[in-house]
Amino acid sequence: MTMKLYGFWRSLATYRVRVALALKGVEAHEVSVNLLKGMQHGDDYKAVNPQCVVPSLLIDDGPPLVQSMTILEYLEETHPQPPLLPRDPRGRARVRGLALIVACEGHPLIVPRIRTYLEGEMRLDEPARNRWLQHWTRKALEALETHLAHERETGRFCHGDAPTFADICLAGQVFAAGYFNVETTAMPTVMRIFDECMKIDAFDRAQPLKQPDAPKSLTH
Amino acid sequence: MTMKLYGFWRSLATYRVRVALALKGVEAHEVSVNLLKGMQHGDDYKAVNPQCVVPSLLIDDGPPLVQSMTILEYLEETHPQPPLLPRDPRGRARVRGLALIVACEGHPLIVPRIRTYLEGEMRLDEPARNRWLQHWTRKALEALETHLAHERETGRFCHGDAPTFADICLAGQVFAAGYFNVETTAMPTVMRIFDECMKIDAFDRAQPLKQPDAPKSLTH
Numbered sequence: 001m002t003m004k005l006y007g008f009w010r011s012l013a014t015y016r017v018r019v020a021l022a023l024k025g026v027e028a029h030e031v032s033v034n035l036l037k038g039m040q041h042g043d044d045y046k047a048v049n050p051q052c053v054v055p056s057l058l059i060d061d062g063p064p065l066v067q068s069m070t071i072l073e074y075l076e077e078t079h080p081q082p083p084l085l086p087r088d089p090r091g092r093a094r095v096r097g098l099a100l101i102v103a104c105e106g107h108p109l110i111v112p113r114i115r116t117y118l119e120g121e122m123r124l125d126e127p128a129r130n131r132w133l134q135h136w137t138r139k140a141l142e143a144l145e146t147h148l149a150h151e152r153e154t155g156r157f158c159h160g161d162a163p164t165f166a167d168i169c170l171a172g173q174v175f176a177a178g179y180f181n182v183e184t185t186a187m188p189t190v191m192r193i194f195d196e197c198m199k200i201d202a203f204d205r206a207q208p209l210k211q212p213d214a215p216k217s218l219t220h
Numbered sequence: 221m222t223m224k225l226y227g228f229w230r231s232l233a234t235y236r237v238r239v240a241l242a243l244k245g246v247e248a249h250e251v252s253v254n255l256l257k258g259m260q261h262g263d264d265y266k267a268v269n270p271q272c273v274v275p276s277l278l279i280d281d282g283p284p285l286v287q288s289m290t291i292l293e294y295l296e297e298t299h300p301q302p303p304l305l306p307r308d309p310r311g312r313a314r315v316r317g318l319a320l321i322v323a324c325e326g327h328p329l330i331v332p333r334i335r336t337y338l339e340g341e342m343r344l345d346e347p348a349r350n351r352w353l354q355h356w357t358r359k360a361l362e363a364l365e366t367h368l369a370h371e372r373e374t375g376r377f378c379h380g381d382a383p384t385f386a387d388i389c390l391a392g393q394v395f396a397a398g399y400f401n402v403e404t405t406a407m408p409t410v411m412r413i414f415d416e417c418m419k420i421d422a423f424d425r426a427q428p429l430k431q432p433d434a435p436k437s438l439t440h
Contacts (some may be wrong), residue, residue, distance in 0.1 A: 038378075050366040051321065063371065065313045067320040074313040082409040093285045093294040100287040101271065108328040117355070128342065136339070151283065 003028035003049055004058040008035045012107060012172035013068035014055040019168045020072050022202030024079045028057070032213035035112050069103050072165055084164050087201040095159045096207035098147060098166035102173045106140025107134075110176060140173055141187050148189040156196055156205070163197060171197045175183075175208055223248035225280040227270055228255045229431035230399075232286035232327060232392035234275040239388045240292050242422030244299040248277070252433035255332045273331070289323050292385055304384050314316045315379045318367060318386035321394045326360025329353075330396060353400040360393055365407040374409065377414055383417060395428055 005021070005028040007014030021028050033039050033054050040052040048064050056064040057071045063069050076084055083091045109116070110133050118124045118132060118199040148154045158166035174194045177184050184191055197203040204210070209219050223243070225248040227234030241248050252272050253259050259273040259327050268284050269276040276284040277291045285291050296304055304310045320407045329336070338352060367372045378386035385421055394414045395403050416422040424430070429439050 050324075051363040055350075062310065063314070066317040067324060069324065070313050070320055070328075073316055074309055077309045077312065079432040084228075090282065090285075090293055092297065093290050094283070096290040096293055097286040100290055101223070104287060104289065104320075104324050105273075105328055107269075109334075114329075116367045117352075119353070121355075122344070124340075124342070124350065135341075143271040151272075155377055162299075 001060060004054040005030045005158055006045065006058070006064075006070070007031070007054045008033050009214040011035060011174055012208075013053075013055050013103075013208055015109075015175065015208065016068045016168045017055045017057065017071050017075075018206035019171070019202050020075050020084060020165075022086065022206055023082060023163065024075055025199075030211075032211075034041060034213070045084050069099065069148075069165070072168070074164075084168070085089050086159060086164065091153065091159060092207065093165045094151070094153060095166045098144060098158055099145075099164075099169040099213075100142050102140050102169035105143070106136060106173055107176070109136040110180070128178065134182050137173070137176045137180050137182045141177060141182070141184065141190055144173070145187040145190050146168055148193065148194045154189065157193055160185075163200065163203070167193060167197050168203075171203055221280060222390070224252045224285075226253050226265065226276040226278070227251070227274045228253050229428050231255060231274050231397055231436040232428075233331075235392045235395065235426055235428065236288045236388045237275045237277065237291050237295075238324075238392070238426035239422050240295050240385075241414070242426055243302060243383065243412065244295055244421075245296065246299055252430075252431075254433070260332075273333075277329035284429075289319065289385070292388070296385075302382070304388070306379060306384065311373065311379060314373060315384045315386045318364060319384075319389040321363050322360055326356060326393055327396070328364060329356040329432070330400070334379075348410075350400065354402050355401050356400045357396045361397060361402070361404065361407050361410055364390055365410050366395070368409040368413065377413055378387055383420065383423070387413060387417050388423075390414060390422055 005017060006138050007030055033045050039045060040054060048053055049066055055068055055071065056066050058064045065074055085095055115129065118129045148158060153159050155161045158170060170190060171194055208214060223246065225237060253265050259265060260274060266272055268438055269286055275288055275291065276286050278284045284331045285294055305315055309437060335349065354369045373379050375384050375388060378390060393416055428434060
């Protein structure tokens with residue numbers, strides 16, 4: 001089985017897949033689709049993913065899998081070790097709920113096509129666009145913080161003492177806070193867990209600025 | 221086991237859970253949280269869901285489950301019949317991918333908190349707000365159409381001949397098109413599948429305007 005991951009260094013949805021692959025020890029060749037240059041709208045990539053978003057995971061020559069959380073569920077089903085979801089349905093629901101606070105609510109509001117629409121169609125100036133990006137990035141982090149600080153299942157990681165889908169999404173959302181200069185001091189539980197995540201090689205090596213397609217001007 | 225679903229007649233994320241419960245024959249008492257009156261921000265509901273969004277599913281007195289797609293996965297794990305995901309991992313990934321095109325990309329852009337921000341913070345007039353709502357509703361439907369019209373797994377429903385998560389999300393997104401007057405003639409496959417869905421009692425009875433909390437002025 002060969003896997004090809006279409007992604008981009010800066011894409012936080014790609015980050016999720018990169019971490020999950022690394023945690024599970026699955027090799028995938030990553031193909032860079034430069035979102036900042038609009039390469040996702042080229043005919044080559046449109047044939048892979050008609051929605052023109054990353055990531056897509058191509059396995060052998062089967063139809064590509066789309067949507068990062070879908071790819072995580074697929075990897076969990078096909079490569080169960082180490083598990084990235086707890087075993088009990090209530091625990092799994094808690095982890096997926098935390099993950100989707102990021103994936104279904106925070107992240108969709110800050111992706112390139114939204115930024116393009118705010119600028120091109122709505123003609124918002126940069127401060128107004130930044131307020132939008134900061135507001136929604138912060139809201140998702142605050143929601144995570146409220147859950148994590150008050151729920152007894154929170155441990156070293158979001159759910160007990162091993163990383164799950166929730167930690168993968170949390171880590172990506174903290175990178176979003178970095179992209180848009182969102183203050184994170186009011187989110188001590190989130191940041192404590194982020195620090196735990198980054199001690200793990202799979203989370204660390206997957207981070208945006210450590211990717212080969214990241215601009216050298218940012219990485220040095 | 222008693223289940224309490226906090227939702228709202230107009231909420232399309234609540235619609236998804238309502239359909240899944242009905243398809244699986246699971247009884248849940250629905251509590252209406254009037255999103256148009258801002259009741260989700262009241263202290264009562266904040267104690268249930270600190271993010272102030274619907275739906276939440278309360279099972280006995282355990283902590284509430286949040287995020288509609290999480291609740292669907294939970295119901296699938298705990299009430300496997302009839303299945304709303306195929307059995308093979310690739311098929312499951314296709315269905316979840318289609319579902320998340322709606323749940324992670326289309327729907328998050330049209331929910332009440334976004335509309336409130338566009339009006340209150342961004343001071344956009346109604347035509348500009350409607351352009352936003354129509355644009356993103358249409359984009360998600362077009363993405364579904366492209367997948368469904370070209371992929372061989374499409375059958376009577378999104379994936380073969382029985383309804384899945386994908387159909388539940390598709391049906392909700394078609395209601396969104398109704399809310400915001402989005403033209404659907406260019407999406408024949410989506411609309412054909414929507415019509416199939418609405419022949420099923422669980423999809424039909426769950427629809428927004430058939431809920432007891434829907435305003436009488438709209439239902440008569």
